[in-house]
Amino acid sequence: MAPALAALQAAGGTVRFGARLRRLVTQGGRVQALDFGEDAMALGPRDAVVLATPPWESQRLLPHLDVPAAHAPIVNLHYAHPTPGPVRFIGMLDALCQWVLVRPTGVAVTVSAGDAAAREEAETLGPRAWAELREAALAFGVAGDWPAQAPPCRVVKERRATPRHAPGPPLRPKRLPLANLALAGDWTDPVLPATIEASVRSGQAAAKALLR
Numbered sequence: 001m002a003p004a005l006a007a008l009q010a011a012g013g014t015v016r017f018g019a020r021l022r023r024l025v026t027q028g029g030r031v032q033a034l035d036f037g038e039d040a041m042a043l044g045p046r047d048a049v050v051l052a053t054p055p056w057e058s059q060r061l062l063p064h065l066d067v068p069a070a071h072a073p074i075v076n077l078h079y080a081h082p083t084p085g086p087v088r089f090i091g092m093l094d095a096l097c098q099w100v101l102v103r104p105t106g107v108a109v110t111v112s113a114g115d116a117a118a119r120e121e122a123e124t125l126g127p128r129a130w131a132e133l134r135e136a137a138l139a140f141g142v143a144g145d146w147p148a149q150a151p152p153c154r155v156v157k158e159r160r161a162t163p164r165h166a167p168g169p170p171l172r173p174k175r176l177p178l179a180n181l182a183l184a185g186d187w188t189d190p191v192l193p194a195t196i197e198a199s200v201r202s203g204q205a206a207a208k209a210l211l212r
């Protein structure tokens with residue numbers, strides 16, 4: 001995030017954290033002002049908005065917008081288990097753990113589209129994932145201790161992590177629903193799955209559309 005903040009500041013931009021956009025004040029197919037509740041920002045004739053909020057929030061702000069109806073969860077497990085390094089990254093097939101990141105500061109597991117994992121209690125999920133990753137770590141000779149007993153683990157379940165990718169053509173919202181407002185966000189660029197790269201591409205497309 002630091003390079004993005006530096007670029008914005010170098011271009012004369014101000015970054016405000018913790019400022020929730022409550023409402024778009026529109027008139028004649030254009031955004032007139034951004035309503036932040038405690039204050040509002042009026043837009044000049046040459047100002048434009050890139051709205052890069054999650055789909056459900058974009059729809060709250062623009063009620064006629066079609067947005068993905070279903071989302072998929074991502075489950076992360078973070079084990080308090082320091083290792084000597086180097087950093088190792090293990091991918092697993094046909095397993096609960098899809099990606100295992102072994103770092104000196106601890107071991108993390110990522111389960112994408114993890115519907116079943118999101119339903120499971122942390123008490124069983126932690127030991128189950130540990131048994132799998134321990135076997136892989138021992139098989140690959142990953143440096144460190146790999147005790148049979150699972151270390152303390154924090155489970156983070158992000159229930160609306162990504163739009164649910166299903167067969168069939170993805171939803172493609174109009175880039176410019178208002179003359180001076182462009183949509184961005186991973187879900188607006190469905191050429192790629194919902195990833196950081198998709199969100200970057202969407203931001204570039206939004207800027208280009210407004211400059212045109």
Ligand SMILES: Cc1cc2nc3c(=O)[nH]c(=O)nc-3n(C[C@H](O)[C@H](O)[C@H](O)COP(=O)(O)OP(=O)(O)OC[C@H]3O[C@@H](n4cnc5c(N)ncnc54)[C@H](O)[C@@H]3O)c2cc1C
Binds near residue numbers: 020054057194197
């Ligand atoms: C657990 C997890 C793991 C992931 N792992 C990977 C990975 O390894 N690689 C990868 O490429 N992608 C990964 N992703 C996906 C990636 O994080 C997203 O694709 C990307 O962050 C989407 O960027 P975005 O800008 O579209 O939306 P977001 O990053 O969701 O940003 C939207 C922003 O809008 C803000 N916001 C919402 N409402 C308002 C409002 N009313 N006013 C003002 N601000 C508002 C939110 O606070 C947020 O900061 C992961 C996602 C999750 C949840």
